[in-house]
Structures are given as C-alpha cells and as structure tokens.
Amino acid sequence: MNTGPVVQHDQPPIVACTISRDVQIFDLLIEDMESALGDAWGDLGFDDAVVFLGQPEAASLQFITIAMDSLDEDNLDQIEQIVAMAKAARIKVILIAEDLSPGALHRLLRAGGDEFVPYPLPESELARAIERVLTQGAVAAAAPSMTVIKAAGDKSGVVIPVHGLAGGTGATVMAVNLAWELANIDPHDPPKVCLIDLDLQFGTAATYLDLPRRESVLELLSDTAAMDGDSFMQALLTYGDKLHVLTSPTDMIPLDLLTAADIIRIIEIARVNFDYVVIDMPSTVVEWTQTVLEAAHIYFALIELEMRSAQNTLRLKRALQSEDLPFSKIRFILNRAPGFTDLNGKSRVKRLAESLGIAIDVLLPDGGKAVLQSADHGSPLAERSAKNPLRKEIYKLARSVHDVNVNAAAEISM
Numbered sequence: 001m002n003t004g005p006v007v008q009h010d011q012p013p014i015v016a017c018t019i020s021r022d023v024q025i026f027d028l029l030i031e032d033m034e035s036a037l038g039d040a041w042g043d044l045g046f047d048d049a050v051v052f053l054g055q056p057e058a059a060s061l062q063f064i065t066i067a068m069d070s071l072d073e074d075n076l077d078q079i080e081q082i083v084a085m086a087k088a089a090r091i092k093v094i095l096i097a098e099d100l101s102p103g104a105l106h107r108l109l110r111a112g113g114d115e116f117v118p119y120p121l122p123e124s125e126l127a128r129a130i131e132r133v134l135t136q137g138a139v140a141a142a143a144p145s146m147t148v149i150k151a152a153g154d155k156s157g158v159v160i161p162v163h164g165l166a167g168g169t170g171a172t173v174m175a176v177n178l179a180w181e182l183a184n185i186d187p188h189d190p191p192k193v194c195l196i197d198l199d200l201q202f203g204t205a206a207t208y209l210d211l212p213r214r215e216s217v218l219e220l221l222s223d224t225a226a227m228d229g230d231s232f233m234q235a236l237l238t239y240g241d242k243l244h245v246l247t248s249p250t251d252m253i254p255l256d257l258l259t260a261a262d263i264i265r266i267i268e269i270a271r272v273n274f275d276y277v278v279i280d281m282p283s284t285v286v287e288w289t290q291t292v293l294e295a296a297h298i299y300f301a302l303i304e305l306e307m308r309s310a311q312n313t314l315r316l317k318r319a320l321q322s323e324d325l326p327f328s329k330i331r332f333i334l335n336r337a338p339g340f341t342d343l344n345g346k347s348r349v350k351r352l353a354e355s356l357g358i359a360i361d362v363l364l365p366d367g368g369k370a371v372l373q374s375a376d377h378g379s380p381l382a383e384r385s386a387k388n389p390l391r392k393e394i395y396k397l398a399r400s401v402h403d404v405n406v407n408a409a410a411e412i413s414m
Contacts, residue, residue, distance in 0.1 A: 013040060013060060014040060014041060014042045014060060014061070015037065015040050015041065015060065015061060015062045015063075016033070016037055016040065016041040016042075016061060016062060016063050016064065016065070016130075017041060017042045017043065017044055017049075017052075017061055017064045017065075018030075018033060018041065018042075018043045018044070018064070018065050018066075018067060019043075019044050019045070019046065019049040019064055019065070019066045019067070019082060020043075020045070020046075020066070020067035020068070021045065021046065021068075021071070021072055021075075022045075023043045023067065025067075025069070026067045026096065026098075026119060028119070028120055028121045029065065029067055029096055029119070029121065029126070032121055032126040032127065033065070033126070035127070036126065036127050036130055046075060046078050046079065046082065047078075049064075049082050050078065050081060050082060050085070053082065053085040053086060053089060053091075054085065058089055058091070059089065061086075061089075061091045062091070062092065062134060063091060063092035063093065063094060063114075063130065063133055063134065064082075064086055064091055064092070064093055064094070065094045065095075065096055065126075066079060066082065066083070066093065066094070066095055066096065066108075066113075067096040067097075067119065068095070068096065068097050068098070068100055069097070069098040069099055069100065069119075070098070070099040070100060070101075072100075073100065073101065073104050076104055076107060076108070079108065080107065080108060080111045083108055083111040083112050083113055084111055084112060086112070087111075087112035092114045092115075092133035092134070093112060093113045093114050093115075094113075094114065094115045094116075094117060094126075094129050094130070094133060095108055095109070095113045095115065095116045095117070096117055096118075096119050096121070096126075097116065097117075097118060097119060098118070098119035098120070102253055102254055102257055105218075105222075106222045106257065109218065109219050109222045109223065110222060110223045110226075113219070114133045114219075115129040115132060115133055115215045115216075116215045116218060116219070116250075116251075117129050117215070118250075118251055129215065132214075132215075155192065155271065155272050155273055155274055155275055156271065156272065157192075157194075157270065157271040157272070157273075157274045157275050157276055157277045158275070158276050158277070158297045158298075158401070158405050159267060159271060159277045159279065159292075159295050159296045159297050160178070160276060160277065160278050160279065160296065160297065160298055160299075160300065160401070161278075161279040161281050161292050161293070161296050161299050161300065162174050162175040162178065162278065162279065162280055162281060162300045162302065163281040163283070163289075163299065163300065163301050163302070164281075164283050164301075164302045165283065165301055165302065165303050165309055165312040165313055165316060166283065166303065166304065166306075166308040166309045166312050167283060167308075168304075169302040169303060169304050169309065169335050170302055170335045170336075170364075170371075171280065171281070171283070171302045172199075172203075172204050172205055172208060172280050173208070173367075173371060173375065174300065174302055174333070174335070174364075174394065175195065175205065175278050175279070175280040176195065176205055176208045176209060176280070176380060177380050177381050177382070177390075177391065177394045178278055178300075178394055178397065178398055179193050179194075179195040179243055179276070179278040180193075180239075180240075180242075180243055180380040180382060181380075181382065181394055181395050181397075181398035181399075182275075182276045182278070182398045182401065182402060183240075183242040183243045183276075184242060184382070185398055185399060185402045186402070190242065191274075191275035191276055191402070192244070192273070192274045192275045192276075193242070193243055193244065193274060193275065193276045193277075193278065194236070194244045194245070194246065194270045194273070194274040194276070194277050194278070195243060195244070195245045195246070195278045195279075195280065196245075196246045196266065196267075196270060196277065196278070196279045196280070197245070197246065197247055197248040197280045198248075198258075198263075198279055198280060198281055198282060198292070199248055199280055199281065199282040199283075200221075200248055200249060200252075200253050200254075200255055200257065200258070200282070201248075201252045201253065201254075201255065201282070202248075202252075202282075203247070203248025203280060203282075204248075205245060205247060205248065205280050206237075206245070206247035206248065207375070207378065208374075208375050208378065208380075209239045209243075209245060209378055209379070209380070210377070210378020210379065211237045211239060211245060211247060211378075212237070213247050213248070213249065213250040214235070214237070214247070214250070215249075215250055216234070216235050217235055217246065217247055217248070217249050217250070218249040218250065218251070218253065219235075220232065220235045221249065221253075221257065221258060221262065221266075222257070224258075224261075224262040224265040224266060225265070227265060227266075227269065228269075229269055229272075229273060232246075232266075232269045232270070232273070233273065244274070246266075246270075255282060255284060255286045256286065256287065258288055259287070259288065260287060260288045260290075260291040262288070263288040263291045263292060263295075264291060264295070267279075267291075267292070267295045268295075271295075275405075276401075276405075279292060279296075285316070285319070290323075290325060293320075293325060293326060293329060293330075294325070294326065296329055297329075298329060298331055298401070299329045299330045299331065300330075300331055300333055301313070301316070301330050301331070301332050301333065302333050302334075302335050303332060303333070303334055303335070303360075304334065304335055304336055305334060305336070305337070305338070305345070305348055305349060305352060310352060310355070310356060313332070313356050313358065314356055317356070317357070317358070331361045331362070332353075332358050332359065332360045332361060332362075333360070333361065333362040333363075333364060334349060334360050334362070334363050334364065335364045336364070336365070336366040337349065337363035337364055337365060337366075339365065349363070362393070362397055363393075364390055364393050364394070365389040365390055365393060366389075366390070367381065367385075367388050367389065367390030367391070368388070370384065370385040370388045370390075371388075371390060373385075381394070382395070
C-alpha cells in the first residue's frame with residue numbers, strides 16, 4: 001500500500017465572479033462562464049459581493065458579471081454600489097440583464113458598467129464581451145494615451161441628415177452610400193466623414209456595411225454629458241479605413257432615451273472632428289427631430305411616387321410650418337423615380353410636387369437587385385456595382401454637396 005502523501009493539485013486562481021440574486025436562475029450564464037474560464041471563477045450574492053469587493057482578495061479579479069432580471073429593480077441602489085466598488089478596484093463590469101427597464105440599465109451604465117449583454121445570452125456573446133473588456137484593460141495598461149482614432153477638434157463639418165418619410169423609401173441605402181461617396185470624393189485630399197445611425201430601434205447602417213454592433217454605443221448614448229472627443233471616437237467603427245460609423249445600439253431602446261441636449265452634444269462633437277456628418281434618421285418624428293433639423297446644413301427627405309409619401313410629406317410640412325421651423329432646409333429626393341422615357345411617370349412627378357407645394361430636387365432611379373445584393377454583402381454600391389444608375393446619381397449628389405462646400409470655404413477664407 002502506498003502510504004505517501006496525497007498530492008493536491010492547485011486550484012486555478014479566481015479571475016472572475018458572477019453576482020446575482022440566484023445564479024441558478026441564469027443557467028446559460030453558468031454554462032458560458034464555465035466554457036470561457038473553466039474553474040477560474042466564483043459566484044456571490046449581492047450582500048456577499050459588497051463585503052468581498054471591500055477586501056484585498058478582490059484585487060485578483062479581472063472582471064465581474066452582474067446578472068439581473070426585473071425583480072432586481074427594487075435593489076438597484078445596492079447593485080449600483082457594487083458597480084462603483086468594482087470600478088474603484090479597477091475591475092471590469094459586465095451587466096447581464098433580462099427584462100430590465102431602459103431606465104435601470106441606463107443608471108447602471110452611468111455608474112460604470114463596461115459592457116451590457118442581454119439574457120438569454122446570444123451565442124458566444126459573453127465570450128466576446130469578456131474579450132472586449134479584457135482587451136480594453138490591456139490596451140490601457142500598455143499605452144494609456146493610445147486611441148484608435150484621435151479626436152482633433154479642428155473641423156467645422158457639414159451636417160446632412162437623411163430621413164425617409166415612409167417605410168422602405170431607401171433612406172439608409174441613401175445615407176450609407178452618400179457617406180461613402182463623400183469619403184472617396186477627393187482621392188488627393190479625402191474628407192473625413194462620419195455616419196451616425198440615429199434609428200435607435202431598427203437602424204441597419206451597420207448591416208449595410210457588415211460592421212459589428214458594440215455595447216459601447218449604448219454606454220456612450222446613455223451618458224453624453226460625460227462624453228468627450230476621444231470617447232466618441234473610440235465608439236466609432238471604420239469601414240474601408242475611410243468611413244467612420246456610429247452604429248445603432250445592439251438592442252432596441254426607446255427613441256426618447258436621447259434628449260435634445262444629448263443630440264446637440266453628439267452632433268457638435270462629430271461636427272468638430274469631421275468634414276461631413278451624415279445622419280440616418282428614424283422615420284418617426286420625435287422630440288429631437290427638431291434639434292437635428294436646426295443643426296443641419298441641408299436635410300434630405302426621401303419619398304416615393306405613392307400615396308403614403310404624399311400624405312406624410314403634407315403632414316410634415318404642416319407640422320414644421322405651424323411651429324415656424326426651418327422647412328426650407330429640406331430637400332426632397334424622389335427614390336425609384338420614373339425613367340427618362342416614361343413621360344406619363346414624369347407627368348405624375350410634376351403633379352405630385354405641385355399638389356404638395358414642394359420642389360423635388362433629386363430624382364433617384366431604381367437600382368434594381370444590385371441594391372439588395374450590395375446590402376446583403378455589406379458593402380456600398382460603389383464597390384460592388386459602380387456602374388449602377390442609382391450609384392451614379394448618388395455620386396453626382398455627393399459631388400454637388402462637396403463642390404458647394406469647397407466653394408463656400410474658399411469664399412470665407414478670402
């Protein structure tokens with residue numbers, strides 16, 4: 001018989017911890033933590049977490065995940081305390097939420113939450129969130145002054161919102177491709193262009209450019225008062241090393257999460273760092289639509305040759321004029337316009353403009369299947385179908401906008 005001592009293998013150090021009312025409620029979280037960390041994690045209740053985070057042993061943690069559902073909203077003060085204690089100890093915080101109200105989530109993100117992942121957990125999303133928070137920490141430790149895109153604050157950009165006045169009028173296609181054309185309009189002195197997707201619920205600019213959506217966008221939007229040039233730049237993604245994009249948030253959030261003051265801050269910080277700021281607007285008119293209109297240099301409204309667009313245009317015109325708002329900034333663009341030889345269609349366009357009392361400034365042809373194919377592949381029309389008639393017209397519009405801007409800048413400098 002072997003009577004030697006029993007060899008005990010060292011347990012791996014605990015580098016993370018789940019914190020919740022009862023972790024068994026979040027069984028998918030347990031599976032994903034085990035998959036990502038093996039045995040190198042622990043679990044605490046809310047009361048125990050407050051005690052543990054105040055002890056020196058907590059310094060070994062790299063991150064915590066706080067799992068909550070709607071029943072935990074009555075305990076937000078304690079959860080907010082846990083977030084604050086973790087941030088004070090330089091521990092990253094990932095929020096896992098199921099049926100949590102936007103207001104509660106907003107409050108915890110402002111308290112210092114680094115990432116938000118909805119529950120039930122999407123496939124591999126927790127692993128990606130862990131990678132993001134740990135990578136951010138490593139970059140900060142290695143190079144505290146490093147940012148992906150540096151905020152210069154030396155611009156006075158042109159603000160160009162794009163607003164579809166009915167569903168399916170092609171506003172996002174227009175916004176994405178206009179932004180890309182502007183970014184490439186001058187190969188010798190390319191303008192800096194930012195595309196902002198303010199359709200907070202159903203925004204698809206990220207999809208049209210095959211860009212991931214990041215939780216940092218919601219964090220940025222939730223506390224614009226704390227936003228500076230560098231934090232705004234770090235929330236942007238880049239397409240083709242030329243176009244900078246602030247995507248819509250990962251999850252659907254209320255349009256009224258943003259106030260007029262929030263919108264002013266976002267537009268201003270984008271305007272002073274970019275030559276052109278293209279904004280993809282939601283079709284719904286909200287409180288801050290007026291704010292965007294007032295900040296815009298030119299406001300593109302997309303319509304089609306059909307009754308919905310006509311009725312909505314009339315409603316918008318009445319609403320703006322009744323409040324004495326700058327309706328004159330709006331330039332109407334007719335998408336899927338009749339062809340050059342369609343005399344009957346051209347006559348209908350003329351009657352539409354006359355009946356609404358507007359001028360239709362741009363006629364965009366139907367781009368056909370190439371538009372859908374380009375969107376599905378996540379690339380602008382210029383890259384997949386440069387000779388497409390729709391792409392050519394958007395290029396002409398971008399060229400016109402850029403020429404007017406350059407000429408105006410030259411006159412000011414004289």
